[in-house]
Amino acid sequence: xxxxxxxxxxxxxxxxxxxxxxxxxxxxxxxxxxxxxxxxxxxxxxxxxxxxxxxxxxxxxxxxxxxxxxxxxxxxxxxxxxxxxxxxxxxxxxxxxxxxxxxxxxxxxxxxxxxxxxxxxxxxxxxxxxxxxxxxxxxxxxxxxxxxxxxxxxxxxxxxxxxxxxxxxxxxxxxxxxxxxxxxxxxxxxxxxxxxxxxxxxxxxxxxxxxxxxxxxxxxxxxxxxxxxxxxxxxxxxxxxxxxxxxxxxxxxxxxxxxxxxxxxxxxxxxxxxxxxxxxxxxxxxxxxxxxxxxxxxxxxxxxxxxxxxxxxxxxxxxxxxxxxxxxxxxxxxxxxxxxxxxxxxxxxxxxxxxxxxxxxxxxxxxxxxxxxxxxxxxxxxxxxxxxxxxxxxxxxxxxxxxxx
Amino acid sequence: xxxxxxxxxxxxxxxxxxxxxxxxxxxxxxxxxxxxxxxxxxxxxxxxxxxxxxxxxxxxxxxxxxxxxxxxxxxxxxxxxxxxxxxxxxxxxxxxxxxxxxxxxxxxxxxxxxxxxxxxxxxxxxxxxxxxxxxxxxxxxxxxxxxxxxxxxxxxxxxxxxxxxxxxxxxxxxxxxxxxxxxxxxxxxxxxxxxxxxxxxxxxxxxxxxxxxxxxxxxxxxxxxxxxxxxxxxxxxxxxxxxxxxxxxxxxxxxxxxxxxxxxxxxxxxxxxxxxxxxxxxxxxxxxxxxxxxxxxxxxxxxx
Ligand SMILES: Cc1ncc(C[n+]2csc(CCOP(=O)(O)OP(=O)(O)O)c2C)c(N)n1
Ligand code: SF4
Ligand SMILES: [Mg+2]
Numbered sequence: 001x002x003x004x005x006x007x008x009x010x011x012x013x014x015x016x017x018x019x020x021x022x023x024x025x026x027x028x029x030x031x032x033x034x035x036x037x038x039x040x041x042x043x044x045x046x047x048x049x050x051x052x053x054x055x056x057x058x059x060x061x062x063x064x065x066x067x068x069x070x071x072x073x074x075x076x077x078x079x080x081x082x083x084x085x086x087x088x089x090x091x092x093x094x095x096x097x098x099x100x101x102x103x104x105x106x107x108x109x110x111x112x113x114x115x116x117x118x119x120x121x122x123x124x125x126x127x128x129x130x131x132x133x134x135x136x137x138x139x140x141x142x143x144x145x146x147x148x149x150x151x152x153x154x155x156x157x158x159x160x161x162x163x164x165x166x167x168x169x170x171x172x173x174x175x176x177x178x179x180x181x182x183x184x185x186x187x188x189x190x191x192x193x194x195x196x197x198x199x200x201x202x203x204x205x206x207x208x209x210x211x212x213x214x215x216x217x218x219x220x221x222x223x224x225x226x227x228x229x230x231x232x233x234x235x236x237x238x239x240x241x242x243x244x245x246x247x248x249x250x251x252x253x254x255x256x257x258x259x260x261x262x263x264x265x266x267x268x269x270x271x272x273x274x275x276x277x278x279x280x281x282x283x284x285x286x287x288x289x290x291x292x293x294x295x296x297x298x299x300x301x302x303x304x305x306x307x308x309x310x311x312x313x314x315x316x317x318x319x320x321x322x323x324x325x326x327x328x329x330x331x332x333x334x335x336x337x338x339x340x341x342x343x344x345x346x347x348x349x350x351x352x353x354x355x356x357x358x359x360x361x362x363x364x365x366x367x368x369x370x371x372x373x374x375x376x377x378x379x380x381x382x383x384x385x386x387x388x389x390x391x392x393x394x395x396x397x398x399x400x401x402x403x404x405x
Numbered sequence: 406x407x408x409x410x411x412x413x414x415x416x417x418x419x420x421x422x423x424x425x426x427x428x429x430x431x432x433x434x435x436x437x438x439x440x441x442x443x444x445x446x447x448x449x450x451x452x453x454x455x456x457x458x459x460x461x462x463x464x465x466x467x468x469x470x471x472x473x474x475x476x477x478x479x480x481x482x483x484x485x486x487x488x489x490x491x492x493x494x495x496x497x498x499x500x501x502x503x504x505x506x507x508x509x510x511x512x513x514x515x516x517x518x519x520x521x522x523x524x525x526x527x528x529x530x531x532x533x534x535x536x537x538x539x540x541x542x543x544x545x546x547x548x549x550x551x552x553x554x555x556x557x558x559x560x561x562x563x564x565x566x567x568x569x570x571x572x573x574x575x576x577x578x579x580x581x582x583x584x585x586x587x588x589x590x591x592x593x594x595x596x597x598x599x600x601x602x603x604x605x606x607x608x609x610x611x612x613x614x615x616x617x618x619x620x621x622x623x624x625x626x627x628x629x630x631x632x633x634x635x636x637x638x639x640x641x642x643x644x645x646x647x648x649x650x651x652x653x654x655x656x657x658x659x660x661x662x663x664x665x666x667x668x669x670x671x672x673x674x675x676x677x678x679x680x681x682x683x684x685x686x687x688x689x690x691x692x693x694x695x696x697x698x699x700x701x702x703x704x705x706x707x708x709x
Contacts, residue, residue, distance in 0.1 A: 024484075049492065050488040052484060052485075052488060053523075054519060055522075056519075059478060059481035059484075059515075060481075062475070062485060063484050064485065066481070066483070066484070067488045069485075069486075072492050074489075088475050088477075089475060092475055196447050196470040198444055198445045200470075201465075203462075203465035203467060203471045205473035205474070206460065206473055207457065213462070
C-alpha cells in the first residue's frame with residue numbers, strides 16, 4: 001500500500017510490521033514522533049507490545065537488553081545526546097550478542113546545543129560492535145527496519161538504522177508499506193538461542209578472565225578475547241548475511257536495492273562523490289549538472305557503514321581517478337571518518353589509488369545548498385583533487401581565526 | 406507467621422563455596438534471600454561484590470538464572486525482564502534485583518525511582534556494606550559519617566549517610582523493609598512478605614564487611630547484631646505506609662535498653678579516628694531517636 005507519511009512514521013510502521021514485543025524509549029528531537037507513534041499503535045490495540053516510558057535512554061536500552069536476554073524482540077530509538085547517553089549500554093548490547101534494533105534519527109551533538117541534523121551521533125558509535133545501516137529515503141527506512149530485525153536475529157548482533165533528522169524524519173514522502181502477511185513470512189517470530197529461564201538457569205555476562213577457564217566438566221571455555229574475536233568474526237560475516245536477507249526481501253516483496261552501496265552514474269565515472277544518507281540524492285543533481293558540462297561524475301551512497309564492506313567499496317571506486325567524500329561528521333583532529341575508512345579500503349584493494357579528498361559540511365544543520373556542492377565538486381573533479389588532500393569545509397561563514405566572508 | 410530455622414526451605418539456591426572474602430555477610434544474606442525468592446526467579450545483578458561472589462565465567466555459584474547488567478541499569482533491567490515474561494506469556498516467575506549500596510543509593514537511584522513510579526512488579530534488594538567494596542572500599546551515599554575509606558583516608562567521611570529506605574518509602578510503594586544479614590530469618594520473612602505485594606518492593610540489608618570495615622572475619626554476625634542492639638541500625642518494615650519495628654529491634658522497644666554504640670564503633674578499624682566527642686554525639690542521636698520511639702509506643706499503648 002502506497003502512503004505519504006514522514007520518515008519517523010515509516011520507521012514506526014516498520015517496527016509494527018516487525019512485531020517488536022518490547023519497546024522502551026525516551027523523548028528526544030527529532031526521534032520523538034517515531035516512538036509517540038508506536039505508543040499510539042500499542043494503546044489503540046493495533047500493535048501487541050509492551051511500551052515502557054523510561055526515565056532515560058540508558059534505561060531504554062537496559063530494558064531492551066534485559067527483555068532480549070529473556071527472549072523478547074525489542075526495539076528503541078533515539079537521537080544525538082540520547083544516543084551518547086546510551087553509550088555504555090550500546091557496547092553492552094553488542095557484547096551480550098542481543099539482536100536489538102534501534103533507529104537513530106541523526107542529529108548533531110552538544111555542546112553547544114543543536115537539534116538539527118548531522119551524523120556525529122551515530123558515527124561516534126561506530127566502534128561499538130553494532131551494525132550500522134544508513135537509509136536515504138522513506139522507503140529505505142521502512143524496509144531497512146524490517147531487514148534489520150531479520151539480520152540481527154540471524155547473526156545475533158544489534159543493528160542501528162540511521163536516517164537524517166528532519167530531512168527524512170519530519171518530511172512527508174510517498175512510500176510503499178509492505179504487506180503484513182508477507183512481512184510475517186519474511187520475519188517469523190523471534191526464536192532466541194537462549195532465553196533466561198528458571199528451568200534452564202545461566203549466569204549471563206559474567207566476569208570473564210583474560211584466559212579461558214575450565215568449566216565443571218573440565219572443558220576450557222573462551223576467555224574475554226575469544227568472545228570479542230567471535231564478535232569481530234560474526235560482524236564480518238554480516239556482510240554476506242545482509243546480502244542473503246536482501247535477496248529474500250527482494251524475492252518476497254519484489255523490490256530492493258544493493259544493501260552495501262548505491263551507485264549513481266558510476267560505471268564510466270572519472271570522479272565519484274561519496275556520502276551517507278539523504279545527501280547522496282542531492283549529489284545526484286550535482287553529478288548530472290557536471291555531466292552536462294562534460295565532466296564524468298558519479299555518486300556512491302554508502303548504506304552499510306559497519307561492518308564496512310571495504311572490498312565492495314574499493315571495487316566501486318578503483319576505476320575512477322578521484323574520490324570526493326562529503327561528510328556530516330568529523331574525527332576531531334583528523335578528518336571525516338568515512339574518508340579515513342575509504343582511504344584504508346583503497347590502500348588495500350586499489351594500491352592507494354585513486355586520489356581522495358574530503359569535505360565536511362552540514363554540521364548542526366548548516367544548510368547544504370546544491371550550488372555549494374556543485375562548486376566543491378567541480379573544483380575537486382581534477383586529478384589532484386583540486387586543492388590537495390587537506391580536509392575542506394563547505395558552507396563555513398567564519399573560518400577559524402578568520403573574518404566573515 | 407515467623408519462620409524458624411526448622412521450617413526454612415532446605416533447597417540451597419547458592420552453591421557452598423564462592424568467591425566472596427572470608428567472613429563476608431553477603432553470603433548469609435544471599436543464601437537466605439534466594440530461599441525466600443524461590444526457584445522460579447530471574448535475578449539481575451550490577452557490578453558489585455555480588456558479581457564476584459556469583460563466580461567467574463564459566464562457573465556460577467547461583468543456581469538461578471542471573472543477568473549481569475551495567476551499574477546504573479539494575480532496576481530498568483528488572484523491568485525489561487518483566488516485560489519479556491509478559492510478552493512471552495510466562496507467569497509465576499519472580500524478578501529480583503540485588504544491588505550494592507552504591508548501585509542502589511548512588512548510580513542506580515534514578516532507574517530505581519522510575520521503576521517505583523511506573524509500579525513495575527519486582528523485588529529490589531539493596532545489600533548495604535556501606536561502601537564501594539568491589540573497587541576497594543571507597544565512600545558511598547550510605548557510608549556512615551566518620552568512616553575511613555580509601556577516598557576519605559585520613560579524617561573519615563564528613564557527611565552523614567542517606568536514608569535509602571526513607572527515600573524509597575517516599576515513592577509510596579507498598580513495602581519497604583530494613584533487615585540485616587545477622588538476622589537471616591527476619592530477612593527471609595521480609596522477602597516472603599514482599600512477594601505478596603505488587604509494584605517495586607524494597608529490601609535494605611545491612612552487610613558487615615570484614616575487610617571494608619576492619620574487623621576479623623569471624624565477627625561479621627556479631628557486628629551485625631551490635632549494630633542493631635546499639636540501636637544504630639534498625640530492623641523494620643513500612644507496609645502500606647505503616648512503620649513497624651521487627652525482630653531484635655522490636656525487642657529493644659520492649660527491653661528499653663540499648664547497648665552503648667561505642668561497642669560497635671570501637672570494634673572496627675574504619676572508625677579508629679573518631680573522637681570521644683564525636684562518639685558522644687552519635688550516642689546522643691541514637692538515644693534521642695529511641696526515646697522518641699519509646700514515647701510514641703507508650704502513647705499508642707495508652708490510647709488503647
Ligand atoms: C559505570 C561504572 N562506573 C564504575 C564502575 C566501577 N565499579 C564497579 S563495582 C563498583 C562499586 C560497587 O559498590 P556497591 O554497589 O556498593 O557494591 P559493593 O561492591 O560494595 O558490593 C564500582 C564503582 C562500573 N563498573 N561501572
Ligand atoms: S569486600 Fe566485603 S562485601 Fe565484598 S566480598 Fe569482601 S567481605 Fe564481602
Ligand atoms: Mg557497597
